[in-house]
Amino acid sequence: MATGFFWDERCFWHSGGNYTLTMPVGGLVQPLAAGGLPESPETKRRLKNLMDVTGLTAELAAQTAPPASREALERVHPAAYLDEFKKTSDAGGGELGHHTPFSQGGYEIAALSAGLAVGAVDAVASGTLENAYALSRPPGHHCSADTPAGFCLLANIAIAIEAARAKGLVKRVAVLDWDVHHGNGTESIFYDRDDVLTISLHQERNYPTTTGALADRGRGAGEGHNINLPMYAGSGHTAYLHALDRVVIPALEAFRPDMIIVACGFDASVLDPLAQMMVLAETFGAMTQRIKETAHRLCDGKLVLVHEGGYSEAYVPFCGHATIAALAGSAIDAPDPLGQSLRMRQPSSDFDAFLRQSIDRMAEQLDL
Template sequence: MDNPAALRHLPRKDEGDTTMTTGFFWDERCFWHAGGNYAFTMPIGGLVQPLAAGGLPENPETKRRMKNLMEVTGLFDELDTRSAAPASREALARVHPASYLDEFKRLSDAGGGELGHAVPFARGGYELAALSAGLAIAAVDAVARGDLDNAYALSRPPGHHCLPDLPNGFCLLANVAIAIEAAQAKGLAKRVVVLDWDVHHGNGTEAIYYDRDDVLTISLHQEGNYPIDTGALADRGRGAGEGYNINLPMHAGSGHTAYLHAMDRVVIPAIEAFAPDMIIVACGYDAAIVDPLARMQATAATFAEMTKRIRDTADRVTDGKLVLVHEGGYSEAYVPFCGHATIATLAGSKIDAADPMARALHARQPSPAFDAFLRQSIDDMAQQLDL
């Protein structure tokens, strides 16, 4: 290894956390999900070389490299690592109509295809998406039952953009919603918070729970990014769900202190007021400064600090019941460090994979004047949200 000092193996757990067990749910087969030869609207052939991931920014390498980094540092060995069964048809049908599931399965068996907005899949895509949802179900189930203190599900394909009858944004099944519905059907949870810190608005999760008051959805996202027509501050829910949907559309360029200010000023007060049984984080890493699909300036340290805040909140409010489910993040070089920092913090581990870009990224954080503007904009939104 070129820089062995970058791996610092220190005492395993935080003081007082010696009994903590963090689950890590993953399956090699989830890395095999593919979109076929698909490069947006660009044809494949002639002078266009086919891409290994089919031209999609959502590819397996960000996830595989994250898991591999955890193995190299030893963090993987500190976790309770598990796989899971694919989500059953019954579990999927609590969120998705039969017509959607039937057509998805038909196309999957026939060699693959596309059902909606730029979400192609290859043969077997239905089974792999069901496995991805199954990992989320198993993680939520284990934490809700007290078998694990908290957990991380490395789900792929992701899920937070998927509507009940329409996939989009690389998402084919609504993983988090499917897991919530399974837990509620078993009587394991009644009130749940979904905190989505993926840089893109969690429009699918919002739509599923927009009329309900038993699930509080909170989305921190870059304003005007994908989807461009959802995620407004004024969208608070409807009917029984009025007030139970919170969108925080953050300005492009928001960095470390802005994200932590959003957590302290909006997210944590909203969670404490709702008093849930469990917190689930739709955990995307695409707010990172080097991500190709966004214009934010978070770092690995940002994700670690957000995780610490939400873990501390879960300890106070839900007896520690916290699950993170993987969503986006498209930098193959940097997602592994963001994920490692997040999971090490979740587990209370002292194993550190030192961020090789920390100094350079710190120097690129917003200027004091711009940062003050960003924090004031969050304060203004918090006031409009009555927080």
């Protein structure tokens, strides 16, 4: 079976309109290019272009998928929220939450973005594909049931999980979020449930600043089924792989999911403008390989990666290429043009030891 690659040019056309992220325009503040949003189409488009040029795309089952249906959306989002989103979208766009602007047609593009995740999960869960990558845009992991946030308008992964559950394709799903920002939306949707394990590796107090604590383990039936690993700024290749080996993989082995879904952000990279981490392109490839091997042990290889953040137009394509090549088991390589230079900027051995010890302490508190 092949590795699926779900994408659609229309997702690259999502726009936040004329919007500045950090400060109001006027006076001595000159408007920024492209409206000022770091979440632009170029990181995704340049990834797809790089894959086309190297030949990686040709090795994949590349396809689109229909937009998520209203029925699928309502399994996660209240009708009132969807109605307001559609109304605002039809009226020319606007903003419904924190840092979530959209232009006319934003509702339809967001439904298509969610549909790519739904299609990928459905195909892998049903056995049509071995595994898959969904190049979803806009992203989804900050969106709760009724509140968009952080560029996220619909909860793509949660929508895909509930669609697969409604068809009887999965019962227990693990969501691993390695986007550098806490996956607060996904966490909130499943916080009371024991059939979905949510794990988030994120930079401590980056975004959102009030969520993602180690002590937040779930509630009621969901107690113990939410794991947050707030990582120190400066964590790099060694620390991230240690986090997978010490916390993530043991937690997955204990949960025994039917499928693993990765909220795949590339904003922990050393060149990302919205974080202070030191992860390399090769790190993402290595993490993907580890989770792929874990999926083969636990759930017949059923693994889906859904694109989230990542804001370095130059570096995201190489992070994504390394990830998707590892997912597909491809020998096609896109050598990191800054690899040697960036390796020399990795944390010192003393700081790396401190980072690993901090992860060990968190693992002990999580009883892992």
